[in-house]
Amino acid sequence: MSAEDLENYETDMELQLYREYRDVVGLFSYVVETERRFYLANHVDLQAKSADGEVYFDLSLQDAWVWDVYRSARFVKNVRVITFKDVNVEELAKNDDLELPKGTDLGN
Template sequence: MNPEELDAYETDLELSLYREYRDVVRLYRYVVETERRFYLCNEVEVTPHDGDDLWFELQLEDAWVWDMFRPARFLKQVRVLTFRDVNVEEMIHDDAEVADFFDE
């Protein structure tokens, strides 16, 4: 595969992933961001652990992960351990549509 074909392949994967995100985002209650991943989920528990360094343990249930190279993005349970920042947001769904930035 030459570099142009590889770029086109990755662009198609990312576009497909965005479309999947757009289709499933309303099924979830929380957005969870870590330094490595972006998740949507319906249940999240964050447990800080003190010690020499502060670290966090996250338990997610009924989740979807933004990862274009993963064949299965729907996950029953996820456990994340991290020393980095964690962002958890509860979404409010209204009647507005998620923007379709790309015409099909």
């Protein structure tokens, strides 16, 4: 496999992942971004904790979808993440204003 073939494969995988995200985002209430992953979830519990003077975050998600090209199963019932980096949690708006315009390559 050439470098160009590998790059094309990775580009196709990212596009398929984006399309899947676009199809499922309406099923979820929250967007969660950690140092390593991006999630959609319906329940989020984020707790800041400390041990030995260090602050860390204990994040629990239920009914989640994981943005990860290399996972075959992106829907996950329960997720627990421990991180020393910031965690961003946003509640998704429940309206159709977030849809992409029809007729674009990504909005179909």
